[in-house]
Amino acid sequence: MKILLIEDDAFFRRFYSSKLREKNIEVEAASDGEEGLKQLQTYTPDLVLLDIIMPKKDGFDVLREMAQLHLIPKIPVLVFSTLGQEKDIEKARMLGARGYVNKSFFDFDKLYARILSLGEK
Amino acid sequence: MPLSQDDQVKYKALYLQTARQYIDELQKNLHQLIQGTEIDKVIDTLHRDAHSLKGQSLMMEYKSMGTISLLMEKIFEAKKENKSELPEDILVKLDEASREMSDCLNIIAQTSKEKNLSQAIESLKAYANITI
Numbered sequence: 001m002k003i004l005l006i007e008d009d010a011f012f013r014r015f016y017s018s019k020l021r022e023k024n025i026e027v028e029a030a031s032d033g034e035e036g037l038k039q040l041q042t043y044t045p046d047l048v049l050l051d052i053i054m055p056k057k058d059g060f061d062v063l064r065e066m067a068q069l070h071l072i073p074k075i076p077v078l079v080f081s082t083l084g085q086e087k088d089i090e091k092a093r094m095l096g097a098r099g100y101v102n103k104s105f106f107d108f109d110k111l112y113a114r115i116l117s118l119g120e121k
Numbered sequence: 122m123p124l125s126q127d128d129q130v131k132y133k134a135l136y137l138q139t140a141r142q143y144i145d146e147l148q149k150n151l152h153q154l155i156q157g158t159e160i161d162k163v164i165d166t167l168h169r170d171a172h173s174l175k176g177q178s179l180m181m182e183y184k185s186m187g188t189i190s191l192l193m194e195k196i197f198e199a200k201k202e203n204k205s206e207l208p209e210d211i212l213v214k215l216d217e218a219s220r221e222m223s224d225c226l227n228i229i230a231q232t233s234k235e236k237n238l239s240q241a242i243e244s245l246k247a248y249a250n251i252t253i
Contacts, residue, residue, distance in 0.1 A: 010135075010139050011135055011139045011140075012177065015180075053169055053172045053173075055165075082175060084175075103176055104175075104176050104179035105180075
């Protein structure tokens with residue numbers, strides 16, 4: 001299982017990368033949308049974990065460009081959200097995201113089950 | 122699900138380091154706004170910093186830090202979307218709140234507990250246009 005984690009916050013990037021690697025998941029990380037899209041040119045993950053509010057290109061830009069490149073729906077995308085982002089989640093779904101993860105309420109088993117189910121489809 | 126005690130200990134130093142960077146950047150950009158520089162890029166950065174600070178504070182279960190960051194995020198979001206302005210009285214309150222947050226981080230570093238931020242939270246609630 002290979003995951004591309006696109007997240008500008010160093011705290012979350014390090015936390016989630018470490019937790020996923022503990023489960024033997026291969027993780028590549030990008031620190032903004034632009035870098036994430038660049039990595040998608042050479043790296044084909046089974047799933048993308050995508051933050052929404054980021055510099056350079058935000059999560060919506062990434063979803064739009066992934067769709068233009070026909071990477072959606074081929075590669076499932078879960079967006080990272082936190083408290084107060086209900087509108088953003090809805091917008092991300094409209095742009096092709098398959099669901100969301102509340103990144104502030106860490107429940108690894110739930111996240112892992114979700115990742116496996118999407119990665120296997 | 123609450124973060125395990127082991128993870129809270131393991132990630133506390135990283136939280137303090139990144140949260141301090143966000144607060145320093147918040148203060149620097151707020152001072153630019155107070156001095157009259159109002160550019161979209163500054164508002165974007167303030168919004169992102171408050172958003173990131175909110176997420177990681179809530180994850181570490183520093184609820185007051187998370188709440189105050191959420192209020193800041195909503196204030197900057199409304200400005201970004203041209204739904205409100207940022208007059209000087211709000212900027213002063215935001216600056217005061219950022220200093221309270223900075224003090225709070227020092228207390229977390231020493232005791233792992235938060236400072237009481239209720240006064241700063243109340244002072245921003247009226248401007249954030251959300252119910253907490």
